[in-house]
Amino acid sequence: MIKKKDTLEISNLHANIGDLKILNGINLTIKSGEIHAIMGPNGSGKSTLCNVLMGHPKYEVTKGSAKFNGKEILDLEPNERAHLGLFLGFQHPLEISGVSTGTFLRLAKNLSLKANGETKQISPMEFMPILKQTMGLLKMDEKFITRSVNEGFSGGEKKRAEIVQMAILEPKIAMLDEIDSGLDIDALKIVAEGINETLKKTGLGVLLITHYQRLLNYITPDFVHVMAKGKIIKSGDKKLAKELEKNGYEEILKKAK
Numbered sequence: 001m002i003k004k005k006d007t008l009e010i011s012n013l014h015a016n017i018g019d020l021k022i023l024n025g026i027n028l029t030i031k032s033g034e035i036h037a038i039m040g041p042n043g044s045g046k047s048t049l050c051n052v053l054m055g056h057p058k059y060e061v062t063k064g065s066a067k068f069n070g071k072e073i074l075d076l077e078p079n080e081r082a083h084l085g086l087f088l089g090f091q092h093p094l095e096i097s098g099v100s101t102g103t104f105l106r107l108a109k110n111l112s113l114k115a116n117g118e119t120k121q122i123s124p125m126e127f128m129p130i131l132k133q134t135m136g137l138l139k140m141d142e143k144f145i146t147r148s149v150n151e152g153f154s155g156g157e158k159k160r161a162e163i164v165q166m167a168i169l170e171p172k173i174a175m176l177d178e179i180d181s182g183l184d185i186d187a188l189k190i191v192a193e194g195i196n197e198t199l200k201k202t203g204l205g206v207l208l209i210t211h212y213q214r215l216l217n218y219i220t221p222d223f224v225h226v227m228a229k230g231k232i233i234k235s236g237d238k239k240l241a242k243e244l245e246k247n248g249y250e251e252i253l254k255k256a257k
């Protein structure tokens with residue numbers, strides 16, 4: 001059930017790495033319950049947009065703003081952004097050796113509860129059934145609970161684990177960067193189901209980065225945007241993704257020049 005409309009409003013966002021300009025004026029507003037898909041050629045800045053919004057220190061924001069429910073987030077630490085309700089499912093999830101997945105998720109959840117004024121913390125005993133149920137939804141074996149975060153996980157297992165993390169943390173706005181890459185045909189459906197379930201349960205807003213229309217057959221986007229050279233050059237609805245699949249980017253890129 002959607003209780004409250006949360007809004008992430010990105011205005012004229014510019015960002016660099018060193019002297020290299022990567023984002024050149026992004027304007028995008030994402031609200032609770034909305035699914036925005038971003039497609040676009042390799043190297044157009046899609047992952048950069050996610051990283052900048054989450055606060056990766058490598059990038060320098062040179063212009064523009066990103067407001068979450070009216071509050072500027074670009075000067076906050078990544079953990080503060082996470083506690084407000086932003087989540088990033090990585091294109092390339094990192095492996096964290098020596099930290100078990102179960103403990104990592106429980107501690108992250110408890111930190112998030114605490115940061116949001118909850119005095120109650122979830123004990124390992126209380127957490128286990130919640131985690132098992134969530135992993136069950138993503139058809140992940142329970143043995144992953146005791147394995148180190150992402151260590152030695154296959155590409156597809158890492159992507160499922162990102163969605164388990166999202167389902168546990170219940171963010172308000174989730175950015176999912178190529179969550180479909182590396183997934184086999186069945187896993188694609190399972191991951192999409194996991195995203196749809198979380199959407200139904202929490203009403204979060206989703207920014208879905210993908211190269212393939214295929215994922216959008218399972219998760220219906222409200223908006224589809226095309227990004228090129230650090231800008232959104234075209235926006236439309238799900239028909240736009242079908243058009244891109246058929247015709248590629250050439251025409252759209254030419255028109256945007």
Ligand SMILES: Nc1ncnc2c1ncn2[C@@H]1O[C@H](COP(=O)(O)OP(=O)(O)OP(=O)(O)O)[C@@H](O)[C@H]1O
Nearest residue numbers: 017020022040041042043044045046047048049091
């Ligand atoms: N540390 C860096 N040094 C130099 N260039 C970088 C660095 N990080 C990113 N870039 C460049 O920034 C551009 C945007 O990269 P980004 O990863 O955001 O693209 P993307 O749209 O996510 O591409 P893909 O679809 O391949 O994932 C690329 O040309 C990339 O090479």
Ligand SMILES: [Mg+2]
Nearest residue numbers: 046047048091
């Ligand atoms: Mg990328």
